[in-house]
Amino acid sequence: MAEARTVDTRERILDAAERLFMAHGYEGTSMRQITGEANVNLAAVNYHFGSKESLMQEVFRRRLDWLNEERMRVLDAYEKEAGGNPLKPSQIVDGFFGTLLRMADEDDHGGMTFLRLLGRTLTEPSEFIRTFLAHEYKPVMDRYKEVLFRALPEVPKAEIVWRFHFMLGATSYAIAGTDALRLVTDWQIEEEDSTDRLDRLVPRLMSFLLGGLRAPLPQFDPSAVNPK
Amino acid sequence: MAEARTVDTRERILDAAERLFMAHGYEGTSMRQITGEANVNLAAVNYHFGSKESLMQEVFRRRLDWLNEERMRVLDAYEKEAGGNPLKPSQIVDGFFGTLLRMADEDDHGGMTFLRLLGRTLTEPSEFIRTFLAHEYKPVMDRYKEVLFRALPEVPKAEIVWRFHFMLGATSYAIAGTDALRLVTDWQIEEEDSTDRLDRLVPRLMSFLLGGLRAPLPQFDPSAVNPK
DNA sequence: CTATGATTCAAACGAACGTATGAATCATAG
DNA sequence: CTATGATTCATACGTTCGTTTGAATCATAG
Numbered sequence: 001m002a003e004a005r006t007v008d009t010r011e012r013i014l015d016a017a018e019r020l021f022m023a024h025g026y027e028g029t030s031m032r033q034i035t036g037e038a039n040v041n042l043a044a045v046n047y048h049f050g051s052k053e054s055l056m057q058e059v060f061r062r063r064l065d066w067l068n069e070e071r072m073r074v075l076d077a078y079e080k081e082a083g084g085n086p087l088k089p090s091q092i093v094d095g096f097f098g099t100l101l102r103m104a105d106e107d108d109h110g111g112m113t114f115l116r117l118l119g120r121t122l123t124e125p126s127e128f129i130r131t132f133l134a135h136e137y138k139p140v141m142d143r144y145k146e147v148l149f150r151a152l153p154e155v156p157k158a159e160i161v162w163r164f165h166f167m168l169g170a171t172s173y174a175i176a177g178t179d180a181l182r183l184v185t186d187w188q189i190e191e192e193d194s195t196d197r198l199d200r201l202v203p204r205l206m207s208f209l210l211g212g213l214r215a216p217l218p219q220f221d222p223s224a225v226n227p228k
Numbered sequence: 229m230a231e232a233r234t235v236d237t238r239e240r241i242l243d244a245a246e247r248l249f250m251a252h253g254y255e256g257t258s259m260r261q262i263t264g265e266a267n268v269n270l271a272a273v274n275y276h277f278g279s280k281e282s283l284m285q286e287v288f289r290r291r292l293d294w295l296n297e298e299r300m301r302v303l304d305a306y307e308k309e310a311g312g313n314p315l316k317p318s319q320i321v322d323g324f325f326g327t328l329l330r331m332a333d334e335d336d337h338g339g340m341t342f343l344r345l346l347g348r349t350l351t352e353p354s355e356f357i358r359t360f361l362a363h364e365y366k367p368v369m370d371r372y373k374e375v376l377f378r379a380l381p382e383v384p385k386a387e388i389v390w391r392f393h394f395m396l397g398a399t400s401y402a403i404a405g406t407d408a409l410r411l412v413t414d415w416q417i418e419e420e421d422s423t424d425r426l427d428r429l430v431p432r433l434m435s436f437l438l439g440g441l442r443a444p445l446p447q448f449d450p451s452a453v454n455p456k
Numbered sequence: 457c458t459a460t461g462a463t464t465c466a467a468a469c470g471a472a473c474g475t476a477t478g479a480a481t482c483a484t485a486g
Numbered sequence: 487c488t489a490t491g492a493t494t495c496a497t498a499c500g501t502t503c504g505t506t507t508g509a510a511t512c513a514t515a516g
Binding site: 024025027028119120122123126159162163165166167168169170171172173174176201203204205206207208209210211212213214215216217218219 | 253255256347348350351354387390391393394395396397398399400401402404429431432433434435436437438439440441442443444445446447
Binding site: 259271 | 502503504505506507
Protein backbone atom coordinates (compact mmCIF):
# COMPACT_ATOMS: atom_id res chain seq x y z
CA MET A 1 0.00 0.00 0.00
CA ALA A 2 1.18 3.50 -0.80
CA GLU A 3 -1.08 5.48 1.40
CA ALA A 4 1.32 8.21 2.35
CA ARG A 5 1.35 9.66 -1.14
CA THR A 6 -2.38 9.21 -1.60
CA VAL A 7 -3.46 10.88 1.59
CA ASP A 8 -1.08 13.69 0.96
CA THR A 9 -2.46 14.29 -2.52
CA ARG A 10 -6.04 14.09 -1.34
CA GLU A 11 -5.40 16.60 1.43
CA ARG A 12 -3.58 19.00 -0.85
CA ILE A 13 -6.49 18.88 -3.28
CA LEU A 14 -9.03 19.42 -0.52
CA ASP A 15 -7.07 22.36 0.89
CA ALA A 16 -6.69 24.00 -2.50
CA ALA A 17 -10.34 23.42 -3.39
CA GLU A 18 -11.49 24.81 -0.05
CA ARG A 19 -9.51 27.98 -0.57
CA LEU A 20 -10.48 28.47 -4.21
CA PHE A 21 -14.17 27.68 -3.71
CA MET A 22 -14.10 30.23 -0.90
CA ALA A 23 -12.51 32.87 -3.09
CA HIS A 24 -14.30 32.33 -6.41
CA GLY A 25 -17.29 30.10 -5.73
CA TYR A 26 -18.00 26.63 -7.05
CA GLU A 27 -18.85 27.56 -10.63
CA GLY A 28 -16.08 30.12 -10.72
CA THR A 29 -13.34 27.63 -9.84
CA SER A 30 -11.94 25.26 -12.46
CA MET A 31 -10.32 21.88 -11.99
CA ARG A 32 -7.17 23.28 -13.55
CA GLN A 33 -6.98 26.02 -10.95
CA ILE A 34 -7.42 23.48 -8.16
CA THR A 35 -4.89 20.97 -9.41
CA GLY A 36 -2.50 23.76 -10.29
CA GLU A 37 -2.59 25.25 -6.81
CA ALA A 38 -2.34 21.81 -5.23
CA ASN A 39 0.61 20.89 -7.46
CA VAL A 40 -1.00 17.67 -8.60
CA ASN A 41 -1.93 16.33 -11.99
CA LEU A 42 -5.19 17.42 -13.55
CA ALA A 43 -6.53 13.88 -13.49
CA ALA A 44 -5.90 13.48 -9.76
CA VAL A 45 -9.25 14.96 -8.74
CA ASN A 46 -11.24 12.53 -10.84
CA TYR A 47 -9.04 9.67 -9.69
CA HIS A 48 -9.41 10.41 -5.99
CA PHE A 49 -12.89 11.93 -5.80
CA GLY A 50 -14.65 10.94 -9.01
CA SER A 51 -15.97 14.34 -10.03
CA LYS A 52 -15.96 18.02 -9.19
CA GLU A 53 -19.28 17.70 -7.38
CA SER A 54 -17.99 14.87 -5.21
CA LEU A 55 -14.93 16.95 -4.43
CA MET A 56 -17.12 19.82 -3.26
CA GLN A 57 -19.10 17.47 -1.04
CA GLU A 58 -15.92 16.06 0.47
CA VAL A 59 -14.62 19.58 1.15
CA PHE A 60 -17.72 20.18 3.26
CA ARG A 61 -17.98 16.78 4.85
CA ARG A 62 -14.43 16.95 6.14
CA ARG A 63 -15.32 20.00 8.24
CA LEU A 64 -19.04 19.63 8.91
CA ASP A 65 -18.80 16.19 10.44
CA TRP A 66 -16.61 17.53 13.19
CA LEU A 67 -18.50 20.81 13.58
CA ASN A 68 -21.90 19.24 14.01
CA GLU A 69 -20.61 16.62 16.40
CA GLU A 70 -19.00 19.38 18.43
CA ARG A 71 -22.31 21.26 18.46
CA MET A 72 -23.99 18.18 19.84
CA ARG A 73 -21.31 17.75 22.49
CA VAL A 74 -21.65 21.36 23.63
CA LEU A 75 -25.39 20.97 23.94
CA ASP A 76 -24.94 17.72 25.85
CA ALA A 77 -22.71 19.49 28.33
CA TYR A 78 -25.10 22.39 28.82
CA GLU A 79 -28.07 20.07 29.28
CA LYS A 80 -26.22 17.95 31.80
CA GLU A 81 -25.38 21.13 33.69
CA ALA A 82 -29.00 22.29 33.55
CA GLY A 83 -30.35 19.01 34.84
CA GLY A 84 -33.69 18.92 33.07
CA ASN A 85 -34.35 22.66 33.11
CA PRO A 86 -34.64 24.58 29.84
CA LEU A 87 -31.36 25.99 28.57
CA LYS A 88 -30.69 29.71 28.47
CA PRO A 89 -30.86 31.32 25.02
CA SER A 90 -27.28 32.45 25.44
CA GLN A 91 -26.20 28.86 25.90
CA ILE A 92 -28.00 27.73 22.77
CA VAL A 93 -26.61 30.57 20.71
CA ASP A 94 -23.17 29.77 22.05
CA GLY A 95 -23.57 26.10 21.23
CA PHE A 96 -24.54 26.71 17.63
CA PHE A 97 -22.83 29.93 16.61
CA GLY A 98 -20.07 30.07 19.19
CA THR A 99 -18.95 26.58 18.23
CA LEU A 100 -18.92 27.64 14.62
CA LEU A 101 -16.93 30.78 15.25
CA ARG A 102 -14.43 29.01 17.44
CA MET A 103 -13.52 26.91 14.39
CA ALA A 104 -11.83 29.98 12.98
CA ASP A 105 -9.06 29.69 15.54
CA GLU A 106 -8.38 26.07 14.82
CA ASP A 107 -6.46 25.63 11.61
CA ASP A 108 -6.87 21.89 12.03
CA HIS A 109 -10.52 22.31 11.16
CA GLY A 110 -10.22 24.75 8.33
CA GLY A 111 -10.02 28.01 10.22
CA MET A 112 -11.33 31.14 8.61
CA THR A 113 -11.08 29.71 5.12
CA PHE A 114 -13.74 27.10 5.69
CA LEU A 115 -15.92 29.52 7.64
CA ARG A 116 -15.90 31.94 4.76
CA LEU A 117 -16.67 29.15 2.33
CA LEU A 118 -19.58 28.01 4.46
CA GLY A 119 -20.92 31.52 4.83
CA ARG A 120 -20.89 32.18 1.14
CA THR A 121 -22.25 28.77 0.20
CA LEU A 122 -25.32 29.13 2.38
CA THR A 123 -26.55 31.90 0.09
CA GLU A 124 -25.25 30.71 -3.26
CA PRO A 125 -26.00 27.05 -3.13
CA SER A 126 -26.13 25.07 -6.29
CA GLU A 127 -28.97 22.62 -6.17
CA PHE A 128 -26.83 19.60 -5.47
CA ILE A 129 -24.95 21.23 -2.59
CA ARG A 130 -28.18 22.44 -0.99
CA THR A 131 -29.51 18.90 -0.99
CA PHE A 132 -26.27 17.69 0.48
CA LEU A 133 -26.19 20.32 3.21
CA ALA A 134 -29.82 19.66 4.12
CA HIS A 135 -28.95 16.04 4.72
CA GLU A 136 -25.78 16.81 6.67
CA TYR A 137 -27.42 19.43 8.85
CA LYS A 138 -30.76 17.85 9.61
CA PRO A 139 -30.03 16.12 12.93
CA VAL A 140 -28.24 19.05 14.52
CA MET A 141 -30.89 21.46 13.29
CA ASP A 142 -33.70 19.39 14.72
CA ARG A 143 -31.95 19.22 18.05
CA TYR A 144 -31.36 22.96 18.25
CA LYS A 145 -34.89 23.67 17.13
CA GLU A 146 -36.22 21.69 20.06
CA VAL A 147 -34.06 23.27 22.72
CA LEU A 148 -34.94 26.72 21.41
CA PHE A 149 -38.64 25.97 21.59
CA ARG A 150 -38.16 24.81 25.18
CA ALA A 151 -36.07 27.81 26.10
CA LEU A 152 -38.60 30.31 24.74
CA PRO A 153 -42.02 28.79 25.41
CA GLU A 154 -43.77 32.15 25.24
CA VAL A 155 -42.49 32.90 21.70
CA PRO A 156 -44.44 31.42 18.78
CA LYS A 157 -42.53 28.66 17.05
CA ALA A 158 -42.71 30.35 13.68
CA GLU A 159 -41.14 33.41 15.22
CA ILE A 160 -38.27 31.38 16.61
CA VAL A 161 -37.66 29.74 13.27
CA TRP A 162 -37.44 33.11 11.57
CA ARG A 163 -35.12 34.52 14.17
CA PHE A 164 -32.85 31.54 13.86
CA HIS A 165 -32.86 32.25 10.16
CA PHE A 166 -31.87 35.86 10.77
CA MET A 167 -29.10 34.80 13.11
CA LEU A 168 -27.75 32.42 10.50
CA GLY A 169 -27.71 35.25 8.00
CA ALA A 170 -25.97 37.74 10.23
CA THR A 171 -23.34 35.14 11.08
CA SER A 172 -22.78 33.93 7.53
CA TYR A 173 -22.45 37.45 6.29
CA ALA A 174 -20.17 38.52 9.11
CA ILE A 175 -17.85 35.62 8.36
CA ALA A 176 -18.02 35.60 4.59
CA GLY A 177 -17.72 39.32 4.17
CA THR A 178 -14.94 40.31 6.50
CA ASP A 179 -13.33 42.06 3.56
CA ALA A 180 -16.47 42.62 1.50
CA LEU A 181 -17.86 45.09 3.98
CA ARG A 182 -14.89 47.35 3.68
CA LEU A 183 -15.16 47.19 -0.07
CA VAL A 184 -18.86 47.90 -0.25
CA THR A 185 -18.99 50.57 2.38
CA ASP A 186 -15.49 52.00 2.32
CA TRP A 187 -15.81 52.30 6.06
CA GLN A 188 -12.75 52.44 8.22
CA ILE A 189 -12.66 50.56 11.47
CA GLU A 190 -9.91 52.48 13.12
CA GLU A 191 -8.54 49.85 15.48
CA GLU A 192 -7.82 46.19 15.06
CA ASP A 193 -5.37 44.27 13.01
CA SER A 194 -6.76 41.17 11.40
CA THR A 195 -5.62 38.73 14.08
CA ASP A 196 -7.40 40.85 16.64
CA ARG A 197 -10.54 41.21 14.59
CA LEU A 198 -11.90 37.73 15.07
CA ASP A 199 -11.50 37.78 18.85
CA ARG A 200 -13.59 40.91 18.96
CA LEU A 201 -16.06 39.75 16.33
CA VAL A 202 -17.24 36.83 18.44
CA PRO A 203 -18.55 38.76 21.47
CA ARG A 204 -19.88 41.49 19.19
CA LEU A 205 -21.82 39.06 17.08
CA MET A 206 -23.05 37.19 20.15
CA SER A 207 -24.45 40.36 21.66
CA PHE A 208 -26.17 41.22 18.41
CA LEU A 209 -27.65 37.76 17.96
CA LEU A 210 -28.97 37.59 21.51
CA GLY A 211 -30.40 41.09 21.22
CA GLY A 212 -32.26 40.08 18.10
CA LEU A 213 -33.37 36.73 19.46
CA ARG A 214 -34.85 38.37 22.56
CA ALA A 215 -36.28 41.44 20.84
CA PRO A 216 -39.92 42.36 21.53
CA LEU A 217 -42.32 40.49 19.32
CA PRO A 218 -43.34 42.46 16.23
CA GLN A 219 -46.76 44.03 16.10
CA PHE A 220 -48.43 43.28 12.85
CA ASP A 221 -49.98 45.94 10.72
CA PRO A 222 -53.60 46.77 11.70
CA SER A 223 -54.74 45.62 8.28
CA ALA A 224 -53.17 42.21 8.79
CA VAL A 225 -55.27 39.08 9.01
CA ASN A 226 -54.31 38.46 12.59
CA PRO A 227 -56.52 40.57 14.94
CA LYS A 228 -54.78 41.99 17.98
CA MET B 229 -35.32 55.77 -35.17
CA ALA B 230 -36.56 52.31 -34.24
CA GLU B 231 -36.56 52.64 -30.52
CA ALA B 232 -39.64 50.61 -29.76
CA ARG B 233 -37.97 47.38 -30.81
CA THR B 234 -34.71 48.24 -29.12
CA VAL B 235 -36.09 49.18 -25.75
CA ASP B 236 -38.27 46.14 -25.75
CA THR B 237 -35.34 43.83 -26.47
CA ARG B 238 -33.15 45.49 -23.86
CA GLU B 239 -35.84 45.17 -21.21
CA ARG B 240 -36.54 41.56 -22.05
CA ILE B 241 -32.85 40.77 -21.74
CA LEU B 242 -32.57 42.60 -18.43
CA ASP B 243 -35.61 40.82 -17.01
CA ALA B 244 -34.38 37.40 -18.07
CA ALA B 245 -30.86 38.09 -16.79
CA GLU B 246 -32.19 39.34 -13.47
CA ARG B 247 -34.22 36.20 -12.96
CA LEU B 248 -31.51 33.79 -14.08
CA PHE B 249 -28.69 35.48 -12.16
CA MET B 250 -30.93 35.29 -9.12
CA ALA B 251 -31.60 31.60 -9.63
CA HIS B 252 -28.18 30.33 -10.71
CA GLY B 253 -25.67 33.06 -9.98
CA TYR B 254 -23.52 35.02 -12.38
CA GLU B 255 -21.06 32.29 -13.28
CA GLY B 256 -23.79 29.70 -13.37
CA THR B 257 -25.85 31.53 -15.99
CA SER B 258 -24.90 31.41 -19.68
CA MET B 259 -25.62 33.89 -22.41
CA ARG B 260 -27.55 31.22 -24.24
CA GLN B 261 -29.85 30.72 -21.27
CA ILE B 262 -30.45 34.44 -21.04
CA THR B 263 -31.14 35.04 -24.71
CA GLY B 264 -33.18 31.88 -24.88
CA GLU B 265 -35.45 32.91 -22.02
CA ALA B 266 -35.71 36.45 -23.41
CA ASN B 267 -36.55 35.13 -26.90
CA VAL B 268 -33.86 37.20 -28.56
CA ASN B 269 -30.87 36.32 -30.67
CA LEU B 270 -27.68 35.22 -28.95
CA ALA B 271 -25.80 38.23 -30.30
CA ALA B 272 -28.32 40.70 -28.87
CA VAL B 273 -26.64 40.93 -25.49
CA ASN B 274 -23.29 41.90 -26.93
CA TYR B 275 -24.96 44.29 -29.33
CA HIS B 276 -26.98 46.13 -26.66
CA PHE B 277 -24.72 45.83 -23.63
CA GLY B 278 -21.26 44.98 -24.94
CA SER B 279 -20.48 42.05 -22.65
CA LYS B 280 -21.86 39.78 -19.98
CA GLU B 281 -20.19 41.87 -17.26
CA SER B 282 -21.75 45.06 -18.54
CA LEU B 283 -25.10 43.32 -18.63
CA MET B 284 -24.75 42.35 -14.98
CA GLN B 285 -23.88 45.94 -14.07
CA GLU B 286 -26.90 47.24 -15.95
CA VAL B 287 -29.16 44.74 -14.18
CA PHE B 288 -28.07 46.26 -10.88
CA ARG B 289 -27.95 49.87 -11.95
CA ARG B 290 -31.53 49.75 -13.18
CA ARG B 291 -32.74 48.95 -9.67
CA LEU B 292 -30.11 50.43 -7.38
CA ASP B 293 -30.36 53.94 -8.79
CA TRP B 294 -33.97 54.13 -7.75
CA LEU B 295 -33.47 52.32 -4.45
CA ASN B 296 -30.67 54.53 -3.21
CA GLU B 297 -32.43 57.71 -4.26
CA GLU B 298 -35.48 56.51 -2.39
CA ARG B 299 -33.34 55.84 0.66
CA MET B 300 -32.09 59.40 0.50
CA ARG B 301 -35.62 60.77 0.15
CA VAL B 302 -36.83 58.81 3.18
CA LEU B 303 -33.96 60.12 5.24
CA ASP B 304 -34.65 63.67 4.05
CA ALA B 305 -38.25 63.37 5.21
CA TYR B 306 -37.31 62.01 8.62
CA GLU B 307 -34.69 64.70 9.14
CA LYS B 308 -37.09 67.44 8.17
CA GLU B 309 -39.56 66.02 10.66
CA ALA B 310 -36.91 65.84 13.38
CA GLY B 311 -35.81 69.42 12.85
CA GLY B 312 -32.14 69.13 13.72
CA ASN B 313 -32.51 66.48 16.41
CA PRO B 314 -30.89 63.07 15.96
CA LEU B 315 -33.07 60.49 14.26
CA LYS B 316 -34.40 57.48 16.09
CA PRO B 317 -32.67 54.17 15.29
CA SER B 318 -36.00 52.76 14.18
CA GLN B 319 -36.28 55.52 11.60
CA ILE B 320 -32.82 54.86 10.24
CA VAL B 321 -33.40 51.14 10.06
CA ASP B 322 -36.69 51.79 8.32
CA GLY B 323 -35.05 54.16 5.85
CA PHE B 324 -32.40 51.70 4.83
CA PHE B 325 -33.90 48.25 5.26
CA GLY B 326 -37.58 49.12 5.17
CA THR B 327 -37.12 50.92 1.87
CA LEU B 328 -35.32 47.89 0.53
CA LEU B 329 -37.98 45.46 1.67
CA ARG B 330 -40.78 47.60 0.33
CA MET B 331 -39.30 47.10 -3.13
CA ALA B 332 -40.55 43.55 -3.00
CA ASP B 333 -44.12 44.73 -3.37
CA GLU B 334 -43.39 46.89 -6.39
CA ASP B 335 -42.98 44.83 -9.51
CA ASP B 336 -42.01 48.02 -11.33
CA HIS B 337 -38.73 47.95 -9.45
CA GLY B 338 -37.94 44.30 -9.67
CA GLY B 339 -39.93 42.94 -6.78
CA MET B 340 -38.74 39.88 -4.97
CA THR B 341 -36.61 38.74 -7.88
CA PHE B 342 -34.22 41.65 -7.63
CA LEU B 343 -34.17 41.50 -3.85
CA ARG B 344 -33.13 37.89 -3.95
CA LEU B 345 -30.49 38.67 -6.55
CA LEU B 346 -29.12 41.48 -4.41
CA GLY B 347 -29.13 39.36 -1.29
CA ARG B 348 -27.21 36.58 -2.90
CA THR B 349 -24.80 38.86 -4.71
CA LEU B 350 -23.71 40.61 -1.54
CA THR B 351 -22.16 37.36 -0.35
CA GLU B 352 -20.93 35.91 -3.63
CA PRO B 353 -19.55 38.91 -5.38
CA SER B 354 -17.19 38.51 -8.24
CA GLU B 355 -14.44 41.04 -8.02
CA PHE B 356 -15.82 43.30 -10.73
CA ILE B 357 -19.31 43.43 -9.25
CA ARG B 358 -17.96 44.22 -5.79
CA THR B 359 -16.06 47.17 -7.18
CA PHE B 360 -19.16 48.31 -9.00
CA LEU B 361 -21.40 47.99 -5.94
CA ALA B 362 -18.90 49.84 -3.78
CA HIS B 363 -19.07 52.76 -6.17
CA GLU B 364 -22.85 52.69 -6.48
CA TYR B 365 -23.43 52.43 -2.75
CA LYS B 366 -20.85 54.84 -1.38
CA PRO B 367 -22.91 58.04 -1.07
CA VAL B 368 -25.91 56.41 0.56
CA MET B 369 -23.69 54.40 2.90
CA ASP B 370 -21.79 57.49 4.02
CA ARG B 371 -25.05 59.27 4.72
CA TYR B 372 -26.48 56.42 6.79
CA LYS B 373 -23.22 55.99 8.64
CA GLU B 374 -23.39 59.59 9.78
CA VAL B 375 -26.99 59.56 10.96
CA LEU B 376 -26.34 56.34 12.85
CA PHE B 377 -23.36 57.85 14.62
CA ARG B 378 -25.51 60.83 15.59
CA ALA B 379 -28.38 58.66 16.72
CA LEU B 380 -26.21 56.48 18.96
CA PRO B 381 -23.53 58.82 20.34
CA GLU B 382 -22.82 56.56 23.32
CA VAL B 383 -22.00 53.55 21.14
CA PRO B 384 -18.44 53.29 19.75
CA LYS B 385 -18.35 53.89 16.03
CA ALA B 386 -16.65 50.58 15.33
CA GLU B 387 -19.49 48.85 17.14
CA ILE B 388 -22.07 50.61 14.99
CA VAL B 389 -20.27 49.65 11.81
CA TRP B 390 -20.24 46.02 12.83
CA ARG B 391 -23.90 46.03 13.78
CA PHE B 392 -24.82 47.58 10.47
CA HIS B 393 -22.85 44.78 8.91
CA PHE B 394 -24.80 42.20 10.89
CA MET B 395 -28.09 43.83 9.90
CA LEU B 396 -27.11 43.70 6.25
CA GLY B 397 -26.35 40.03 6.61
CA ALA B 398 -29.57 39.12 8.35
CA THR B 399 -31.52 41.01 5.72
CA SER B 400 -29.67 39.62 2.72
CA TYR B 401 -30.02 36.13 4.02
CA ALA B 402 -33.68 36.52 4.89
CA ILE B 403 -34.41 37.73 1.39
CA ALA B 404 -32.13 35.46 -0.58
CA GLY B 405 -32.95 32.33 1.30
CA THR B 406 -36.70 32.33 1.59
CA ASP B 407 -36.66 28.83 0.15
CA ALA B 408 -33.13 27.88 1.11
CA LEU B 409 -33.96 27.82 4.80
CA ARG B 410 -36.64 25.26 4.37
CA LEU B 411 -34.26 23.12 2.36
CA VAL B 412 -31.39 23.36 4.81
CA THR B 413 -33.42 22.98 7.96
CA ASP B 414 -36.43 21.04 6.80
CA TRP B 415 -38.43 23.18 9.18
CA GLN B 416 -42.09 23.69 8.69
CA ILE B 417 -43.64 27.07 9.25
CA GLU B 418 -47.16 25.99 9.77
CA GLU B 419 -49.06 29.10 8.68
CA GLU B 420 -48.58 31.47 5.81
CA ASP B 421 -48.92 31.12 2.07
CA SER B 422 -46.22 32.83 0.09
CA THR B 423 -48.13 36.05 -0.56
CA ASP B 424 -48.61 36.39 3.15
CA ARG B 425 -45.04 35.61 4.00
CA LEU B 426 -43.49 38.86 2.92
CA ASP B 427 -45.99 41.01 4.82
CA ARG B 428 -45.04 39.18 7.98
CA LEU B 429 -41.33 39.05 7.22
CA VAL B 430 -40.96 42.82 7.27
CA PRO B 431 -42.10 43.50 10.85
CA ARG B 432 -40.36 40.36 12.03
CA LEU B 433 -37.07 41.35 10.51
CA MET B 434 -37.43 44.93 11.74
CA SER B 435 -37.90 43.76 15.31
CA PHE B 436 -34.91 41.52 15.05
CA LEU B 437 -32.68 44.21 13.53
CA LEU B 438 -33.62 46.80 16.12
CA GLY B 439 -33.14 44.30 18.93
CA GLY B 440 -29.66 43.58 17.66
CA LEU B 441 -28.80 47.20 17.03
CA ARG B 442 -29.77 48.19 20.55
CA ALA B 443 -28.36 45.14 22.31
CA PRO B 444 -26.11 45.68 25.33
CA LEU B 445 -22.53 46.31 24.38
CA PRO B 446 -20.38 43.19 24.53
CA GLN B 447 -17.96 42.89 27.41
CA PHE B 448 -14.54 41.95 26.27
CA ASP B 449 -12.79 39.26 28.19
CA PRO B 450 -9.10 39.50 27.40
CA SER B 451 -8.41 35.95 28.52
CA ALA B 452 -11.33 34.00 27.09
CA VAL B 453 -13.39 34.30 23.96
CA ASN B 454 -15.84 31.74 25.19
CA PRO B 455 -18.80 33.36 26.96
CA LYS B 456 -20.07 31.56 30.04
C1' DC C 457 -40.42 55.31 -53.96
C1' DT C 458 -35.27 54.76 -52.45
C1' DA C 459 -31.62 55.44 -49.11
C1' DT C 460 -29.82 54.95 -44.55
C1' DG C 461 -28.88 53.63 -40.22
C1' DA C 462 -30.46 50.61 -36.52
C1' DT C 463 -31.40 46.06 -35.29
C1' DT C 464 -31.73 41.03 -35.83
C1' DC C 465 -30.08 36.85 -37.51
C1' DA C 466 -27.48 32.31 -38.43
C1' DA C 467 -23.11 30.79 -38.16
C1' DA C 468 -18.65 30.36 -36.63
C1' DC C 469 -14.45 31.51 -33.69
C1' DG C 470 -10.86 30.22 -30.27
C1' DA C 471 -10.63 29.29 -25.51
C1' DA C 472 -11.72 26.91 -21.45
C1' DC C 473 -14.42 23.57 -19.32
C1' DG C 474 -15.00 18.58 -16.86
C1' DT C 475 -13.78 14.14 -17.89
C1' DA C 476 -11.54 9.88 -19.80
C1' DT C 477 -7.65 7.05 -21.43
C1' DG C 478 -3.53 4.32 -21.44
C1' DA C 479 1.14 4.36 -20.59
C1' DA C 480 4.76 5.52 -17.09
C1' DT C 481 6.16 5.52 -12.42
C1' DC C 482 5.97 4.47 -7.74
C1' DA C 483 5.84 1.59 -3.19
C1' DT C 484 5.59 -2.60 -1.36
C1' DA C 485 4.79 -7.90 -0.85
C1' DG C 486 6.66 -12.29 -1.73
C1' DC D 487 15.21 -9.55 -7.16
C1' DT D 488 10.49 -9.55 -9.70
C1' DA D 489 5.50 -8.99 -9.60
C1' DT D 490 1.52 -6.34 -8.51
C1' DG D 491 -1.51 -2.95 -7.57
C1' DA D 492 -1.83 1.96 -6.54
C1' DT D 493 -0.90 6.37 -8.20
C1' DT D 494 0.75 9.89 -11.39
C1' DC D 495 1.35 11.62 -15.84
C1' DA D 496 0.76 13.74 -20.63
C1' DT D 497 -2.65 14.01 -23.78
C1' DA D 498 -6.92 14.17 -25.96
C1' DC D 499 -12.07 13.99 -26.22
C1' DG D 500 -16.48 16.21 -26.77
C1' DT D 501 -19.07 20.29 -24.92
C1' DT D 502 -20.03 24.63 -23.76
C1' DC D 503 -18.53 29.10 -22.98
C1' DG D 504 -18.47 34.47 -24.37
C1' DT D 505 -17.72 36.87 -28.32
C1' DT D 506 -17.44 38.21 -33.27
C1' DT D 507 -18.78 38.56 -38.04
C1' DG D 508 -21.23 39.83 -42.19
C1' DA D 509 -25.37 39.39 -44.36
C1' DA D 510 -30.50 39.95 -43.89
C1' DT D 511 -34.29 42.57 -42.18
C1' DC D 512 -36.51 46.35 -40.22
C1' DA D 513 -38.26 51.39 -39.46
C1' DT D 514 -37.98 55.75 -40.81
C1' DA D 515 -36.27 60.17 -43.41
C1' DG D 516 -35.97 62.58 -47.66
